[in-house]
Amino acid sequence: MKRILLVNPWIEDVSAYDYWLKPLGLLYISSALKHLVIEPVVIDCLDRYDLELVSFGARRGDRHFGTGKFLEEEIAKPRSIASIPRKFKRFGFPEEVLRRKLRGSGSVDGVFVTSMMTYWHYGVSDTIRVIREEKPGIPILLGGVYATLLPDHARQYSGADFVCPGTGMKPLEKALAHLGIDSTLQFDWFEDLDPDYSIYESPxxxxxxxxxxxxxxxxxxxxxxxxxxxxxxxxxxxxxxxxxxxxxxxxxxxxxxxxxxxxxxxxxxxxxxxxxxxxxxxxxxxxxxxxxxxxxxxxxxxxxxxxxxxxxxxxxxxxxxxxxxxxxxxxxxxxxxxxxxxxxxxxxxxxxxxxxxxxxxxxxxxxxxxxxxxxxxxxxxxxxxxTPIPGTAQWKDLVDGGMFNEEIDPLLLNNSIxxxxxxxxxxxxxxxxxxxxxxxxxxxxxxx
Ligand code: SF4
Missing domain, CATH: 3.20.20.70 (Aldolase class I)
Known part of the structure; x- marks a missing residue:
């Protein structure tokens, strides 16, 4: 049976909080893969309830109704914000936990990485860097919101081998076709599938x-x-x-x-x-x-x-x-x-x-x-x-008005910065x- 590793990457930003953040698209992809008799293996770097995190004190960050603080670690600032007096941090699994999980994931035919906010793209490329080191020679494909809103940026900077913009199951079809796997999806994914929460021991x-x-x-x-x-x-x-x-x-x-x-x-x-x-x-x-x-x-x-x-x-x-x-x-x-x-x-x-x-x-x-x-x-x-979101009318107005150009580092559009x-x-x-x-x-x- 084919096996695909699905990864929800780190967030890298000046601040982040788990205000009920779950990688819903990735969880639907996991269900779709099972439907196609392909085995998904999921690593969610933002799962605060992962059992391996207990020794890192993750539960101390719990707040109301399951929300809470991620584990965080200060990391080097990207050049684009070098002069801004804010600490830059990585949120989610400590790197050693991610590496251990990647090593434990066994042999896979490809790795699908998802993405959320465009200004979190450093977390995406950093996660892909670690996956590449732990899984040399395995194709890494990127989808999600960032890949959809800024596909050219993602192609240039994420480090992925293939970028699959789009929503619903179209990116999955493209990704499987890229890996040479039959990708005919003959089901109505939104009616027939549920997001796959079986991947969480304690969500x-x-x-x-x-x-x-x-x-x-x-x-x-x-x-x-x-x-x-x-x-x-x-x-x-x-x-x-x-x-x-x-x-x-x-x-x-x-x-x-x-x-x-x-x-x-x-x-x-x-x-x-x-x-x-x-x-x-x-x-x-x-x-x-x-x-x-x-x-x-x-x-x-x-x-x-x-x-x-x-x-x-x-x-x-x-x-x-x-x-x-x-x-x-x-x-x-x-x-x-x-x-x-x-x-x-x-x-x-x-x-x-x-x-x-x-x-x-x-x-x-x-x-x-x-x-x-x-x-x-x-x-x-x-x-x-x-926050101006690429592709929206408001974003275009600001670009047309000369407030910034389309090549701007999306991190600079983050209102916290x-x-x-x-x-x-x-x-x-x-x-x-x-x-x-x-x-x-x-x-x-x-x-x-
Ligand atoms: S288009 Fe407007 S109403 Fe619809 S989700 Fe966006 S903000 Fe809400």
């Missing part, structure tokens, strides 16, 4: 999705670049899988990471299934749900099903900016959604609102207004610093002040 939480893509086209978001249109999965299958995970993996938390979970009727159907079958766990929606679809029935179903984290995408309270960035929310939608949630029984402990900071064209006053709206409604603000490099962008001090205002409101709302 503690699981991330699942019930839909793909989003019908909106916000100027700062890559969803429409990654997925064509919007597709919802049969809710019965998702319920079955959540039940299976809770029973077999003893999960305490299930996290939905859809881009647009409230679009259509799928979410309500799912919630009714979960309620009827008395599936009890803690659920979370950290990805900024659409206020306009959060009606009273939805709020009630969420309350009955024990949701502990509900993030609503407000982003901006400026009606003009709401419209020019994609029209996904209006202040009226937001007020109504919050009212529905509070009437259903939620409090500011569970509900918070994403507020974008440093969007090109945004004023400081807009953010202060959004904070006032949050205070008025009793909703915790969650500051979300704008350089927040204010475009004309009119906020200074580091302004961003700090706004973050402190948000923190002070959070403290006030929690009664501290």
């Amino acid at each position: 503690r939480y699981a991330v699942v999705i019930t839909s793909l893509g989003c019908p909106f086209r916000c100027t700062y978001c890559a969803s429409s670049f990654l997925w064509d249109g919007f597709l919802s999965r049969d809710s019965f299958r998702t319920t079955e899988y959540i039940k299976f995970l809770i029973e077999t993996k003893h999960l305490s938390d299930v996290v939905f990471f859809d881009d647009a979970i409230l679009v259509g009727n799928g979410f309500k159907e799912l919630m009714r299934e979960i309620e009827n079958r008395r599936i009890r766990t803690r659920f979370h929606l950290p990805n900024g749900v659409h206020a306009r679809f959060l009606d009273m029935e939805t709020a009630g179903l969420m309350f009955e099903n024990n949701f502990k984290t509900i993030k609503i995408g407000l982003e901006t309270s400026d009606p003009a900016l709401q419209n020019t960035t994609g029209g996904k929310v209006s202040s009226r939608d937001f007020y109504q959604a919050i009212q529905n949630l509070f009437e259903a029984g939620f409090t500011s402990r569970e509900v918070s609102a994403y507020i974008m900071v440093n969007l090109p064209g945004q004023s400081e006053k807009d953010i202060l207004n959004s904070l006032e709206v949050c205070e008025e409604l009793g909703v915790n603000p969650s500051i979300n610093e704008f 350089l927040p204010h490099w475009w004309e009119g962008g906020f200074s580091f001090k302004t961003i700090q002040r706004l973050k402190e205002a948000a923190w002070s409101l959070r403290r006030k709302l929690s009664g501290e």
